[in-house]
Amino acid sequence: MSRKLILITPDKSIDITPIVGNITLDSDIDTLGQSLSFDLANSDTKFFPKNPCDLGHIVVLTNGSKELYRGIIVSEQKDGRYHIAYRSFDFAFHLNQSTVVYQFNKTVAANAAEAIKKICKDFGMSIGSILNMSPVIKKIYIQESPAAIIKDIIDQVEKQLGFKILMEMRGGKLYIEKRNDLVVDDTFQLADNLIKNKIIDAIGDPTRHRSIEEMRNSIKIIVRGEKDTYTVKATANDKSLIDKYGLLQHTETIDEEDIAKARTIANNKLKELGRVFEDNSIRLIGHDDVRAGRIIQLNEPITGITGKWLIKSVMHTISGGQHFMDVNLGVIT
Numbered sequence: 001m002s003r004k005l006i007l008i009t010p011d012k013s014i015d016i017t018p019i020v021g022n023i024t025l026d027s028d029i030d031t032l033g034q035s036l037s038f039d040l041a042n043s044d045t046k047f048f049p050k051n052p053c054d055l056g057h058i059v060v061l062t063n064g065s066k067e068l069y070r071g072i073i074v075s076e077q078k079d080g081r082y083h084i085a086y087r088s089f090d091f092a093f094h095l096n097q098s099t100v101v102y103q104f105n106k107t108v109a110a111n112a113a114e115a116i117k118k119i120c121k122d123f124g125m126s127i128g129s130i131l132n133m134s135p136v137i138k139k140i141y142i143q144e145s146p147a148a149i150i151k152d153i154i155d156q157v158e159k160q161l162g163f164k165i166l167m168e169m170r171g172g173k174l175y176i177e178k179r180n181d182l183v184v185d186d187t188f189q190l191a192d193n194l195i196k197n198k199i200i201d202a203i204g205d206p207t208r209h210r211s212i213e214e215m216r217n218s219i220k221i222i223v224r225g226e227k228d229t230y231t232v233k234a235t236a237n238d239k240s241l242i243d244k245y246g247l248l249q250h251t252e253t254i255d256e257e258d259i260a261k262a263r264t265i266a267n268n269k270l271k272e273l274g275r276v277f278e279d280n281s282i283r284l285i286g287h288d289d290v291r292a293g294r295i296i297q298l299n300e301p302i303t304g305i306t307g308k309w310l311i312k313s314v315m316h317t318i319s320g321g322q323h324f325m326d327v328n329l330g331v332i333t
Contacts, residue, residue: 003068003318005038008058016040019049025061025069025316027292032147033092033169034291036061036069039085042078051084059088068288070172090169094123095147102149104137111136112157119146120174128173131165133157138257160261162268164333166293180332183295183308184287204283208303216250216273217241221262224253234262236270272333279312279330280305286323290314295332308332 005023007014019040027034036059042051055076061069071088078084089096102119104110110118112133120127123146135157141149154165154176164179221234233254242248250273254262282298282305290296292313299306309329316325 003061003063003323006060006062007052008060009052009054014052016052019051021319023061023316023318025318026314027168028313029292029311031292032095032150032167033090034069034071035087035089036071037085037087039083042082042084053084053086059086063288066288067171091125091172092147092169092174095119095125095150096145098123098146099143100141100146100149101143102141104139104141112153115153116150116176119150122146126173128170128175130174130176131178133161133165133176135160138255159265159268162264162271168291168293179293179310180295182293183297184289184311202285203298203300203305205281206300206303206305207281208305209279211277211279212245212248214273214277215241215245215275216248217245217270218247218249219266219270219273220249220251221266221269222251222253223256223259223262233259234266236263236266238270238274241274275331275333277331279328280309281326281328283324283326286316286318286325290316290325290327296327296329298329305329 003023004015004017005020007016021039021041023036023038025034025036038059040051040053042048053073053076055073057073059069059071059073060067069090071090072093073086073088074093075087076084077086100119100122102115104115112135113130115137116130116133117127119125137153137156139152141152144152150167154167158164165176166179166182167174167176169175217238219236220232222230222232224230230253250269252265252269254265258265280303282300284290290311292311294311295308296311297308310332311327312330313328314325316323
């Protein structure tokens with residue numbers, strides 16, 4: 001299969017692949033949405049193709065019949081060497097760039113799924129699927145981006161329910177799913193007439209960094225009372241980690257209405273923070289399904305990057321018919 005970059009203008013669709021140079025596709029676990037950058041040559045000579053790209057146009061990256069990315073051109077940079085660089089963002093762009101006010105309080109309460117659906121409806125965001133999330137949201141958001149609000153809602157759900165959630169855009173639609181349900185197939189195929197190979201057979205530049213700087217092996221959940229008094233409502237400790245590394249404590253404040261969930265919140269927070277943190281990186285032959293927030297299985301015996309890992313960020317580079325990716329990995333929590 002061959003990748004193509006299609007430009008969609010108000011009047012027509014154009015395959016701009018022949019005039020495009022490098023393409024990079026980025027995703028990061030801390031950011032809702034992906035960005036795609038590309039460059040093309042430009043000249044005012046008589047027979048050189050006219051540049052059809054402009055701000056606000058849509059670009060679609062495909063691989064055969066599969067759509068990999070769809071986004072809006074948001075910036076253009078020209079230089080004196082007849083080179084033009086464009087950057088685009090997928091349709092989460094509007095959720096990231098706007099600021100809004102939402103009031104989910106005792107009067108206007110909504111469960112997490114309903115709150116997110118309302119935000120998406122207000123901004124004309126198409127929904128692919130949203131996980132059923134029952135925790136009720138009671139919070140007022142002022143001058144925050146819709147993307148930040150959605151992320152905060154997801155954080156609240158994760159604390160209460162104890163599992164991780166993935167948000168990502170596909171084909172211009174928002175999907176919110178359990179993270180562990182999205183494990184990348186660890187094979188790649190250079191061409192339709194060639195056999196499939198394992199990603200683990202082509203790992204380059206592995207780097208592994210381990211640290212206990214962010215570890216917390218003791219959790220206290222407190223509630224603020226009258227006259228600025230605080231009461232500890234739940235604790236969770238990992239004795240083996242305390243004995244090995246010393247006491248590293250995290251304190252978190254919750255609202256009074258969440259007191260019944262204090263024990264669950266403490267245990268989930270200990271599960272998240274009670275560990276050795278890792279920040280690892282590798283370079284691989286490109287794989288279209290590798291995106292931030294998904295899970296990948298590897299076996300790199302020299303550094304020990306073995307087993308299932310969380311993809312924290314990835315940069316795909318497509319140039320001259322070759323596809324590589326630089327992947328940043330973390331421990332699954």
